[in-house]
C-alpha cells in the first residue's frame with residue numbers, strides 16, 4: 001500500500017435520555033440507552049493516511065491545531081484493538097486533525113463526537129482501500145468501532161433519536177451497535193431543542209470511565225439496570241403515542257437516577273452543584289405554572305440540559321432571559337437542536 005488517502009468527517013455529540021451507566025467486557029453496556037443526536041455541538045476530524053512507516057505506525061494527533069500526546073497514547077491503544085477489522089491503521093501512518101465546535105469542558109460529551117468522527121474517518125479510509133458503499137453496513141461498522149473508543153459515541157453515528165444496547169422491545173437492537181429508532185416517532189417529538197446551561201466549566205473530578213467502573217461495586221446497580229430497561233420500554237411508548245407527560249417523567253427520573261448512582265458508589269461522589277438543583281426546581285415550578293412540556297436532563301456533570309419541542313421556543317427563551325437578568329443565577333447557554341447525524345465532507 002503506498003497511496004496517500006484523505007478523509008474528513010463531521011460528527012455531532014448526543015445527549016442521553018435513557019442513560020448508559022455501567023459496562024462489562026469490551027465496552028458492553030449493562031443496560032440499553034436512548035439519546036438525541038445534537039446538531040451544533042460536533043467534532044470535525046480530518047485524517048491523512050501516509051504510506052506505511054514501521055510495523056505499527058504510531059498515529060499523530062493534532063487537537064485544535066496542537067499535537068496532543070495524551071490523546072495519541074489513547075488512540076494507539078484503540079488502534080491496537082481495531083487493527084484486525086480496519087487494517088488501514090497498520091498499513092498507513094495516520095495524521096489526525098480534530099476540532100470541536102463547542103468550548104472546552106462545556107458539559108458536552110466530547111468523547112461521543114470525537115470518537116464517532118474518528119471511527120467514521122477510519123471506516124472511510126478502509127472503504128477507499130476496499131471499495132464498497134457508504135451503506136447500512138458501513139454505518140453499523142462505524143458505530144461498533146466508535147463504541148470501542150467510547151460507549152456513547154456509538155449513538156452519534158446516527159441522527160435523530162438513537163438507541164444502543166439490547167432491549168426486548170426492539171428485536172434488532174444490539175449491545176455492539178447503535179441504531180436509529182425503527183419507527184416514526186409522534187410528530188410532537190420531531191423538532192426537539194436542547195439548550196445546554198453551562199454552570200461550571202471546570203474539569204470533572206471523577207471521569208465517566210471511572211464512574212462506569214464504580215457501578216461494579218454499587219449495591220444498587222442491578223436495580224438500576226432493571227429500572228433503565230423499564231424506562232426504555234415506557235419511553236418508546238411515549239415517543240410513539242406523543243405522550244409528553246410520560247416523556248418528562250422518565251427523562252427527569254433517568255437524570256436523577258444517574259446522579260443517584262454516583263451518590264451511592266463506593267467511594268461516593270457528587271457532580272451536581274447547588275446551582276444545578278436551583279435550576280431544576282425553578283424549571284419544575286415554571287412547568288407547573290405554564291403547563292409547557294419542558295424538562296431537564298443531566299449528563300455526568302453539573303450542567304443542565306433543557307429539552308422541549310419547537311412550539312415552546314419563545315417561552316423558554318423568555319424564561320432563560322429572565323433567569324440571566326437575575327443575579328442569583330449564573331450560567332451561559334449553548335442552544336442546540338436534534339440533528340440529522342454525521343456528514344462526510346470529503
Ligand code: 2P0
Pocket residue numbers: 015016018019020021027033109111112149150151152153208209212258298299300
Ligand atoms: C450516556 N454518559 O448515556 C451516559 C450518561 C454520561 C452520562 O456515556 O467509558 O464517555 O468512554 O464508554 O460514553 C459518558 O460515558 O464512557 C456517558 P466510555 P462515555 O451518554
